[in-house]
Amino acid sequence: MRVKQGLKWLAAGVLLAAAGSLWAAPQVQVVGLFPGAAVLNVDGQRKLVKVGQTGPGGVQVISADSRGAVLRIEGVERSYGLSREYSNGFAEPSKRQLSIAKGVGGHYWVAGSVSGHPVQFLVDTGATSVALNEGHARRLGIDYRVVGRPLQVSTASGTARGWRVSLDSVKVGSLEVLGVEAVVLEGGAPTEALLGMSFLSRVGWKVEQDVLMLESKH
Incomplete structure (x- = not known):
């Protein structure tokens, strides 16, 4: 009888220990x-x-x-x-998140879309808005000369002619922002579509351990 009771106490102790280890996981x-x-x-x-x-x-x-x-x-x-x-x-x-590892040239590259059309973005926190060249705009079906407002843009190579437009939607991963301001520049610059602050400021973002983390604000 004492042996059986001892075994019961031993079994109970093992179960408690297992429960404790699961709790601490x-x-x-x-x-x-x-x-x-x-x-x-x-x-x-x-x-x-x-x-x-x-x-x-x-x-x-x-x-x-x-x-x-x-x-x-x-x-x-x-x-x-x-x-x-x-x-x-x-x-x-509940918040949607996206992590982007640093890529070629120490830059952050991410596949996304503009109004459902695929775009490869270069993340640029120094750009005030999403920036496209005229070739990007044509491929995306943006008639920037009709719907855009003309402006002069200062670039690394000087002043360029551009048009300010509003994109219906910009999406990277599961993060989608509607009504995003963008600038279309005349010519072939920028060579890559830039994901600038007109998108980034509407999601949370930070850099840790060479990883750029984006997170929806709600």
């Missing part, structure tokens, strides 16, 4: 995926962690690509997708 979320790295949010601490490295809370990235990541959390490896909750009771944030 870090709350982990993947908010960015890149080839060979993932942006982790562990108990509110965000960091870019490369494959083979250990991030906050001892979470290790085993593998990562644009489709998902394998993390080792407290010795257990599992595969997860983007923005998936990793522990009970941890709610996925």
Whole structure:
């Protein structure tokens, strides 16, 4: 009888210990995926962690690509997708987020769209608005000479003729902003479509660990 009671107490102790370890498990979320790295949010601490490295809370990235990541959390490896909750009771944030790793030339590049048409953007926090050249505008179906307001724009190479227009929508990732001011410049500059402050100021943004993070404001 004493042996049975002892076994019951031992089993209860094991269950309590297991419950305690589950309660203490870090709350982990993947908010960015890149080839060979993932942006982790562990108990509110965000960091870019490369494959083979250990991030906050001892979470290790085993593998990562644009489709998902394998993390080792407290010795257990599992595969997860983007923005998936990793522990009970941890709610996925309602705000939409996008993480952009620094790319070629130390710049931030992101695929997006203007009014549903695909555009490759170069993020430029120094540009007051979204900036396009006349070739971009034609491809996007923007009749800037008709709907735009003419203006003179100062560029690195001098003064250029431009037209101020309003874009129906600009979208990158899951972040979409309606009625975005843009400038169309005559000629081939800028060579890349610039994602400027007329978009960025309407979403939250910051740079941490060479990762640009965008977040919807509501």
